[in-house]
Amino acid sequence: MxxxxxxxxxxxxxxxxxxxxxxxxxxxxxxxxxxxxxxxxxxxxxxxxxxxxxxxxxxxxxxxxxxTFRSMDDVHLWMIDNHLGRRSVSDFQRGVLALRKKEIVSARLAQQQAEKTAAELAGASDTGTETGRQSETEPPWTREAVARAARVSSATLGQIEKIQKTAAPELVSAVKSGVVSINAAAAVASLPSEKQVAAVAGGKKELREAARQVRESRMASKPRPLVEAAPIDATPEEMEIYRLNQLLAAVTEERDQLKKKVQHLTIALAEVRAGRSGSAE
Structure with missing residues (x-):
């Protein structure tokens, strides 16, 4: 043929x-x-x-x-589902495919709802429409549903969306090839395009350093809780409130520092895992 x-x-x-x-x-x-x-x-x-x-x-x-295909959207959905089930597809690729599926399904549901509304306004609601029944049986794709389809967390899916929207083509290629993790790429994607390209050109170490600097700048930009000084003639109750506010500020600062360490450790672990999977292939 x-x-x-x-x-x-x-x-x-x-x-x-x-x-x-x-x-x-x-x-x-x-x-x-x-x-x-x-x-x-x-x-x-x-x-x-x-x-x-x-x-x-x-x-x-x-x-x-x-x-079973009736349109090109049917073909695209079949291709997406077919590839989502394959082991060799990376987390980033699965996320991109699941987001594409969300766009198609959401557009279909919106069209079905519009057709149903138009039919009701035209007085045809008593006959019922196939599109209306389909829209009721197929629930909308929430972020959690998309993440489950991609077998990634909602946070990772959000990072993939950010990479798609703001990453330079060179950075996207680096994610696809496993040079940089999704987490680190999402951080680097917040930089101007020329800085992203420069980081990719510098290789893995430069990308990690760029991601680290972005995270640290975010943490530094967060305003620290201010504790007003206790009045000179403070009552015992006011002094106790002042002491507790100081304690809260110190605990908050310690929490932020721990979050920063966890972020760094998470990225380091992701990079190690990516390196192992790359060497295994």
Missing amino acids: TITINESLRAYIDPLTPDEYAALERSLLAEGCRDALVVWGDVLVDGHNRYGICQKHGIAFNTIQNT
Whole structure:
């Protein structure tokens, strides 16, 4: 059959790394193409890398039609769900994919609600609409639901959103390749674009240092609680309140210092884990 390559679909999912592509090529040469390529009509949906390698080496392959697709959004949702279930997908990639799914689902629900409202205003509410029933059975995607789909915490999902919105392309590439952790990249992403690029150019140590400086500047910018001096003619009760306020200020300062240490330790642990996973691959 004739297979059509849709470039937007090919680029919808992050490409394989050179090592992953080489491993796939070795596997296909040794074992053949065991999994069928998924198509929608004549458009290739899943298996772009396998298709290219099979064409290159003359390896036989099979195709399977997915008859459930009704629109390109259906195709995108299927691709997202398919990749969210794969072990090789990083936390950052899963977060990006889950956020894409949220956009599609939220847009569909909004459209369904608009169609339902329009039908009710037109006096057609007594007939009922399919879109209205669908919107009632599919709950909106909350941040917690998106985080669960991506298998990351809500905090990590927020960091991924920040990276998507404010990170320079060079910093995004560094996160995808595992050079910098999501946590550190989110901190660096708050810097001007030129400083982000400079930090990436400096390598892992420069990125860690930039992230550390951002966090410390945030902690330093937080106003410390002020304790007004006790009046000269303070009563015993007023002196006790003054003493307690001093104690509270000291405990708050100690808490902030501990939070700073925990942040540094968390980043260091994430970097060590990232280094181990990278060496294992």
